[in-house]
Amino acid sequence: MKPVLSLENIKKTYTEDGVTCNTLSGVSFDVFQSEILCIMGPSGCGKSTLLRIIEKLDSEYNGSVCKHQIKDGKSPKNAMIFQEHALFPWLTVFDNIIYGLRLKAEDVSEDEAVSRVNSLLSITRLDKFSDSYPRQLSGGMKQRVSVARALAIRPDILLMDEPFSALDPFTRRELQDEILRIRTEMDMTIVLVTHNPEEAVYLADRVIMLSERPSSVSKIIQVCLPYPRNPADPGFLAVREEISGMVRKQNTENSV
Amino acid sequence: MAPIQNYRIRECLKGFAIIILLLASWEAAALIIQNNYILPQLSAIFDVLIHPFEPVLGGDSLISDTYVSLAEVMSGFLCAAALAIPVGLLIGWSKEVRSYLNPVIQILRPVPPIAWMPFAIAWFGIGSNSILFIIMVGAFFPILINTTDGVNSVRRQWIDVSRMLHATQFEIIKTVVVPGALPGIWTGLRVSFGVAWMCVVAAEMLPGASAGLGFIIMYAYNLGQLQVIGAGVIIIGLIGLCADMIFRMGQKRFFAWQGSE
Ligand SMILES: Nc1ncnc2c1ncn2[C@@H]1O[C@H](COP(=O)(O)OP(=O)(O)OP(=O)(O)O)[C@@H](O)[C@H]1O
Numbered sequence A: 001m002k003p004v005l006s007l008e009n010i011k012k013t014y015t016e017d018g019v020t021c022n023t024l025s026g027v028s029f030d031v032f033q034s035e036i037l038c039i040m041g042p043s044g045c046g047k048s049t050l051l052r053i054i055e056k057l058d059s060e061y062n063g064s065v066c067k068h069q070i071k072d073g074k075s076p077k078n079a080m081i082f083q084e085h086a087l088f089p090w091l092t093v094f095d096n097i098i099y100g101l102r103l104k105a106e107d108v109s110e111d112e113a114v115s116r117v118n119s120l121l122s123i124t125r126l127d128k129f130s131d132s133y134p135r136q137l138s139g140g141m142k143q144r145v146s147v148a149r150a151l152a153i154r155p156d157i158l159l160m161d162e163p164f165s166a167l168d169p170f171t172r173r174e175l176q177d178e179i180l181r182i183r184t185e186m187d188m189t190i191v192l193v194t195h196n197p198e199e200a201v202y203l204a205d206r207v208i209m210l211s212e213r214p215s216s217v218s219k220i221i222q223v224c225l226p227y228p229r230n231p232a233d234p235g236f237l238a239v240r241e242e243i244s245g246m247v248r249k250q251n252t253e254n255s256v
Numbered sequence B: 001m002a003p004i005q006n007y008r009i010r011e012c013l014k015g016f017a018i019i020i021l022l023l024a025s026w027e028a029a030a031l032i033i034q035n036n037y038i039l040p041q042l043s044a045i046f047d048v049l050i051h052p053f054e055p056v057l058g059g060d061s062l063i064s065d066t067y068v069s070l071a072e073v074m075s076g077f078l079c080a081a082a083l084a085i086p087v088g089l090l091i092g093w094s095k096e097v098r099s100y101l102n103p104v105i106q107i108l109r110p111v112p113p114i115a116w117m118p119f120a121i122a123w124f125g126i127g128s129n130s131i132l133f134i135i136m137v138g139a140f141f142p143i144l145i146n147t148t149d150g151v152n153s154v155r156r157q158w159i160d161v162s163r164m165l166h167a168t169q170f171e172i173i174k175t176v177v178v179p180g181a182l183p184g185i186w187t188g189l190r191v192s193f194g195v196a197w198m199c200v201v202a203a204e205m206l207p208g209a210s211a212g213l214g215f216i217i218m219y220a221y222n223l224g225q226l227q228v229i230g231a232g233v234i235i236i237g238l239i240g241l242c243a244d245m246i247f248r249m250g251q252k253r254f255f256a257w258q259g260s261e
């Protein structure tokens, strides 16, 4: 398998009011093309920080984030979905989704942009809400809009920071299935942060466990189950138990 | 629906009841005192108000004075906005600019605009240019402060989304910072229009003015025509109220998204 992204020895310290907080202490791993990679770890260990570093929203760190060339020699394009949906409340659903395509960075004609947005609206089943404002949508619909907004620029790598954690189980499963479908359709690589072992096993090809802060990679788990996965399947349950066990262990070590 | 409307009507009636009570006490006091130089009767005030196009005290009509004041306020207000909004955006956006400008602003802001009048007269001469300057000074700071606050209220996540989609610095300001700060800017405009309106009346009361609502009030005082003063005060109040209502309606109409997040 070919890596599209290599992280090497990423270190990050926050300094606030003279107090330094050692967050990441040398995180290294590869992300392979077309895989779904889940990142797990205790709360506050630096998962969001790591995604922000990959997305180049944060440039104050040590180590290197290296993107490898993919098909026809171009460097892969990232997009990110944030922990909170962060829609622009003054724009309609349509205008939120088309936002990235109207920036100079995306060299897309208006016609092309509109047709892309329309197809995303139907993929995410938001057709009827094209002219609604974010305040008129439910939590699940808002998260779908932010998925569509990130997909509009046709990223090769999609970074997601606990995208579904605020949703009810039914909506969450619906969106997870959508993500699985979209990734096969669009041939994307997905890096997803989650707290939920079941979500990790349902989606991931590989799960990376980060340790308590200052954190580094403590374990990488290969999930060798065929898609679509069945959460009631014994194989599924076994992997989920393995991961839950590790999370529990981390938590108890933490409280000692 | 019906109970809500009844409720609204009741709330309105409460306010009106107090206004009527005040007017009635005024009229009663006027009838008891019987002295036009202290308290003119309401009928005399309304007599002036219902003939807005007729010359008052041998000068211009009330309408034309109102027009003069409004025109001065509008031009001063617009100039102030044209200056304060960009500066406010800059201060809100750039820490560097803020450190340079903040101390000056904090020192100048508490100065009542009218205190600049002598300087204004020295620089711009007696008359409407000086008044315009005073209005600009008065209108400038509320817009500036609220624009800066508006920029600071822009959520970091929105800017992150924009950067994530590879927006340039200019695009971030144009598509995220300005729209996000707009409710704050609008509040600034509303407050500043009120201040500008007070400034114009005060400035016109000073020597050198030859028209406007402030001028007519001062002029009527010198002639002992208190009913004209009463009429002027009522017009000033009503116009201030109308302007505020228009801004409030705009706020509801354009910024319904605010606070919904
Ligand atoms: N801007 C900041 N300034 C100072 N410290 C910060 C800042 N952002 C994050 N931190 C610290 O860095 C650590 C990691 O934060 P981060 O948000 O990456 O954690 P996380 O793993 O995403 O947590 P969660 O699972 O709760 O979302 C935290 O302990 C936090 O206190």
Ligand SMILES: [Mg+2]
Residues within 6 Å of the ligand: A047, A048, A049, A083, A161
């Ligand atoms: Mg996080």
